[in-house]
Amino acid sequence: MVEPLIYDLGAPGRRGVAFPEPDVPLADLPAAHLRSELPLPEVGELEALRHFTRLSQLNHSILTGFYPLGSCTMKYNPVINEDTARFAGFAHAHPLQPIEMVQGSLAIMYHLQEWLKEISSFAAVSLQPAAGAQGELAGVMMIRAYHADRGDSKRNKILIPDSAHGTNPATSSMSGYRVVEIKSDPRGNVDLEALKSECDETLAGLMLTNPNTLGLFEEHVEQVIAAVHGAGGLVYGDGANMNALLGICRPGDLGFDVLHINLHKTFTTPHGGGGPGSGPVCVAEHLVDFLPGPISGVVIEPTEGDAPVYGWVMPKKSIGRLKAFHGQFGMHVRAFTYILMQGAEGLRAVSEYAVLNANYLKEKLKGFYHLPYDRTCMHEMVLEGRWPDAPGVRALDIAKRLMDFGFHPPTNYFPLIVHDALMIEPTETEDKATLDAFVAAMLQIAEEAHSNPELLHGAPHTTKYGRMDEVRAARQLVLCCDFRS
Amino acid sequence: MVEPLIYDLGAPGRRGVAFPEPDVPLADLPAAHLRSELPLPEVGELEALRHFTRLSQLNHSILTGFYPLGSCTMKYNPVINEDTARFAGFAHAHPLQPIEMVQGSLAIMYHLQEWLKEISSFAAVSLQPAAGAQGELAGVMMIRAYHADRGDSKRNKILIPDSAHGTNPATSSMSGYRVVEIKSDPRGNVDLEALKSECDETLAGLMLTNPNTLGLFEEHVEQVIAAVHGAGGLVYGDGANMNALLGICRPGDLGFDVLHINLHKTFTTPHGGGGPGSGPVCVAEHLVDFLPGPISGVVIEPTEGDAPVYGWVMPKKSIGRLKAFHGQFGMHVRAFTYILMQGAEGLRAVSEYAVLNANYLKEKLKGFYHLPYDRTCMHEMVLEGRWPDAPGVRALDIAKRLMDFGFHPPTNYFPLIVHDALMIEPTETEDKATLDAFVAAMLQIAEEAHSNPELLHGAPHTTKYGRMDEVRAARQLVLCCDFRS
Amino acid sequence: MSYAGSFIPHTEAEREEMLKAAGAGSLSDLFMDVPAKHRFPKLNLPEPLTEMEARGELESISAANESTNEVLSFLGAGAYSHYVPAGVDTILRRGEYYTAYTPYQPEISQGTLQAIFEYQSLIVALTGMDASNASHYDGATALAEAINMSRVIHRGERRKVILSPGLNPQYRATVHTYEQGFDTTLVGEDSDLNAAPDALIELIDEQTGIVCVAYPDFFGRIYDYSNLAAAAHAKGALLAISVNPTALGLLKTPGEMGADIVTGEGQPLGIPLSFGGPYLGILATKQDYVRSLAGRLVGETVDSKGQRGYVLTLSTREQHIKRERASSNICTNQGLMMLAATVYLSLLGKQGLKQVAESCYHKAHYAADAIGKLKGYKLKFPDIPFFHEFIMESPLAAAELNRRLLEHGIIGGYDLSLDYAALKNCSLLAVTEVTSKEEVDFLVETLAEVSRG
Amino acid sequence: MSYAGSFIPHTEAEREEMLKAAGAGSLSDLFMDVPAKHRFPKLNLPEPLTEMEARGELESISAANESTNEVLSFLGAGAYSHYVPAGVDTILRRGEYYTAYTPYQPEISQGTLQAIFEYQSLIVALTGMDASNASHYDGATALAEAINMSRVIHRGERRKVILSPGLNPQYRATVHTYEQGFDTTLVGEDSDLNAAPDALIELIDEQTGIVCVAYPDFFGRIYDYSNLAAAAHAKGALLAISVNPTALGLLKTPGEMGADIVTGEGQPLGIPLSFGGPYLGILATKQDYVRSLAGRLVGETVDSKGQRGYVLTLSTREQHIKRERASSNICTNQGLMMLAATVYLSLLGKQGLKQVAESCYHKAHYAADAIGKLKGYKLKFPDIPFFHEFIMESPLAAAELNRRLLEHGIIGGYDLSLDYAALKNCSLLAVTEVTSKEEVDFLVETLAEVSRG
């Protein structure tokens, strides 16, 4: 019994939630503009809620199990955040209300900006980007604007390490740049020679993820940055991996020019089954004027004892706005709540334990799975999901088999520079017992891969759904149901 | 993998939710009175919430499926109720606040009382009883107080039909009465002759459920009541089955002297996995002074244009209080919200459709299951869960097998007067498609009972847990875990 | 159906089809058994509202309250303001819990059943008893049931019950209600409030079934009941102790003191004040008396696949099996509140509950110290250890004092003169972890000010 | 770990054991790769708070807002007050939804995947397109993506984009930002506001990639874009329509009018105002352009047991596969907001959405009628059909008018002079189903009064 589609439920004429009849005299409807039919579901309230409740139970989630999805920082999303973000004063604030009426919201944004500046060591922050990728877009556009502002118009390429997340090259193209890929060296760092050979007068910048997607701290980070700066380029930091760096090392101190932070990773705003995220972008002094805006700022300095008045400030040479209104405000409240509870002490502990958990897993697993870069890792690490002596087994099989043990699989087939990559990020909110259970499952699977590969090919076995035919989905494309029948 | 117990989780020294250190100077603790150890769990916040989230998924519930548990009125519990009952003004009201500060709460209780009076046709209502059984207790004690007040002290027995719910006789004993059981007649009514033969000067009263637990409206209800009244007794109405009577017939009009209503059945307050309920008790004029109290009343009549002032009123000869404070106030808010959305029109429809659904099921099933009382039923009906030609199969087997189809079984082995009773109450909030699916399952099971009884004995098959060994639980009694280890 | 607030899914076509199947021409036809003259009464109720309208209406009614979220409060007296972690309601809001009923069918109710088993274990751990039921209505009814249990245990003999005056007056009133049908002698309530509970000892005799005391008592006082237990046991009587579970985060267990039955109000364990309910009755006892315990019990067992699981057990005690011979009539209990307490205790755990208990203790003592030094005010029992509540004797009647405090935005303590003639000008103040030092200071300043005025 | 707000479960003993296993002597040892001089900076942040303290802090910050729940508001301009049935947040609060991520692993993500498939179906039904993505950031970025799509569809040719002045100014600003890296010619924004959209027709030429309009437009006006669509298609250009989905409960679909791409802001579908986000970008298109669509797509398939199921599909469009050749860089989208819209549309259904749309329409017209009759006020476009927003021209500057309205407890409309030089003294008023007749009457009376003062 699979759960029917919402359109398969209901009955013609059935009503869901009702609304009051208008209490005003009725106006004439604009006959020429009316639609002839409105093919929406006709289900009852219980029917609808039962449907979505049942569906929910088909999901793996952080609240139901371990979710070591590398690069995604699937850590505990504190339930208190879900309360604070819904406080009436926040939930019902219209984004265009006069600033005097929304000092609470503006204060949240202002302080969050200040805290992110402190954490990352940058001069200014815009909370506008909707997600990491939009933070990247903002960053790369600021790089463009910076060069343009200096009359430097020949810079048309962005360098991107081969280990980078797909959004980095995609962002660069969307910003109108040419992308040049830079190889990694045998220790998983940017290959310095390869980098230097591209550091010329056409260089707009480099997008660097540190720790990189192998979970490794870039050992020559300062040299890399120096090389780019030396050629007149700027360095963009992909801060998706900030969960390794809180109180450990500030990207601004390392010389990055601009960085985005994923609130939905490091700062516990929930992933929501795909989003919303929030990707604040932080910049060094020389890029402050280019930030997307408006930004929450102090518009009237506090006179003694009073609070300041916050309002909207548009950076002087802003690249403009990235979306309507002021960013994913509900996520700002959540991140604010989280930082408030952590403080400096807590944030450092977050990264320390995230890194401890990853290294613990690494050490427990590396004898059984090939670890291509055997160094102290940061918050995550990448194994190979294949063995020379188990030729039929691939990372995908391991991933699916993990489901039988109640675990969400690691990210697989990324980063691209590791064959059959299994990218494992445990996060600091998982306890040792959970990690030990995961290790036990991984070892059992490694054994099965050799002794009983069919078990892996057929996995998952214990889940309600078996392996999905993804090829068929793409070939016989069905993207919506036939709601007219 | 079964879910571990909360005590099996955690680690020594692990902390859950933290509280602030006291901001006051510390006082000396009373050394002689301190406990030496506090053996509570030591689990993290994510660990705890994951545990209770996972556990929840092991429950069948109204929000996940059909739940035709007879006598329990498992209908949709509107989610709006869950919001209104938690509004800050309600959730944070202390029960002992001065009445001027809690006019909102008192108004809720006052109007709910008024509405219940109107719905049931009684002179007054106390919302104090915590559940149906406590409403019964209040009612029977009022009967005692009434007789005592009249100096009538020889009345020491309560009559109870053999179809009655177990709380009725238990309540009577708890009130110090002797219980005499009255047989049912072949049409499922109270046997009038048997009743009359017990109507003597020792009769304190009769507890009558109407519609009774067979789902049948008592055909001689007025004669039954007249017989009891004729002997000087009072008639208690068990209003657990009010879902059949809203706007259909008012117990007060029929001559009942006292009645309890289960807000957690008829008025959609959720059953909470076993409670809380709420069992308001309604009385006719001659019992008003005996009600348990205090009760919300108008203490200052409204002067023109103003609202009245509500306060606490203690009935003159009250049997006293039944519990601390004022009853299950959170349930009052929910029932209030529900009635507000239904109005008179809606309440009548509720009962009409509840009865329609039950009769629909009855007609669809009665060819396949023995229907001992073949009359138009009210909101529920009782089938026999056995067949002469399938001797090994019992109601329990049918119940367990229904789980394989995703349904909660009907109440079984109650009422006691039907062999292998299956007591089915669909409620008005279930749609035809659900009923049809249930019918299909029931028919298939009837067929399997004859063709493949083993399938039923082994059921359930598709649930995470198989049949539980209840005998072992009672024999090798383990009522708590070993939290010291 | 299409009136404003309808949750009835039937379309007209479905209704007609179903009526036909049911052999009825119309909905009214289904009600022919109802005496015609009483059929289809017109109900005088407000017009039905949509959800949007109902929410608006309830919002304004709720706003008509001025509750403890808006006004500083020192009310306790059986219901306490505590911080409830967000995780508690997160779990309570899950439909799988709150829209299920009593777990009669264990195969599809393991969520509720295991939660109850965990609750039972937690209560046993807190109280030092051997077994807990799955919940009772509240602290008052749990006490009444303890007395009921004592009657069952003593097979109807021993009709004297000793109630300490230090029990919550509402609990005592409830006991009086419950005992109406029996010729029980209730004694002890008028004992001297200053005499230690040992004074109850002299009331114990061979007719005594049970002695009931509170811990801390209604006035917040902490007594060791070991002697009382010994004295009761010596005469064959039972000892029931009504507890505040928060205090058990700090204090010696009733079990250690020799209690036979522990009752209590579980509201402090994660349940909002909610104007007095729904709350949670705690009822636990020793192994010997398990079969006389009222209410549901969950026991461990295994399923047909050999998996550990939980079921309702010993139901032969209960009304649905034993009917008039059941030990109690309780059926629906406080399931969801039991879950709240279970989640609360799990989230706080060993360290958290202790922290809360200590915080309550220190703050109440800070307040009492300051008030004890105020001109015109004094503490009623300055030498007896107390937990988070204490009696303040003030220069004016508590009612008048509270009126004046309220003018300054403070809800004062409970006016004890309402229940105790001896406690003129006395109010019972509660201070918990949610009250800050500044708020206590504000109370103290205001007390000083209003006593002048 | 034991600082106030810690969610780190490790005990000291566990930490030591794990450090040992990891071959590190201390936590600091794990960070030797970090340049020493930048290692372990001291962060200047407030001291950590417990949950109880943090909630208190956030409560007071929230209370510093005076939001539309407390003050009557006629603001719209892209974000609308609507009643959200309780069922929506009931579902959104389920941890299984909100703590999952992009459903990369379909076998254990069918909840999210099926919900997306249902969302795609609902958007197709509402808009008359053939396919919808799984969500975009918001209405503004969805429009920017439509232009991006057009570039992909036209393989980088046709660098002229026509933007109607009736598009939300913030959306147009967003498009300008997105187009910075390309030599796109953006035209049309300064067209005459009084000229029907047909006036845009003359701007369309062989260089035109896409024409973008709003429906209803930013001023609430309803136009039939069929001619515009035909004109665009005649020149090989695309037509994108940015919609308000509530209006589609009533109005002809963009599909019927010939749109190639539909974008829109999904906030009105059950998403709270929340100071501007998170909202929901709607992005749908015709079959021909599906492979150029940005963002996630879910398609139907079967699993190994033959059960119908859903998976992410056509991911070769996306950044994680195609990298610099992807049609967009979007990765994380607005999943939970998509779920809100799906639940909202399911709960309201065919009848409910129509009811809401009609209610908005009637109330806005009631307000406009009354205002149109007020001395000194007039409607800017009295003869053009509108939905639930309209321009009021007042006798004084909108900023000053709004200041005065606020003194009477009313948040006035959006001040259009901020974006349109031609719209002096004009404000944009929105009226939805949550506003009562009395409230509109109060606005009208107040308008009369403040224009005198």
Ligand SMILES: Cc1ncc(COP(=O)(O)O)c(C=O)c1O
């Ligand atoms: C390393 C890295 N960079 C960038 C991103 C993009 O962030 P978002 O998905 O929020 O757009 C991600 C997230 O998936 C990431 O892991």
Ligand SMILES: Cc1ncc(COP(=O)(O)O)c(C=O)c1O
């Ligand atoms: C007919 C009948 N009477 C009385 C009761 C007792 O009500 P409660 O469980 O609320 O105490 C019930 C409920 O189970 C019942 O079905």
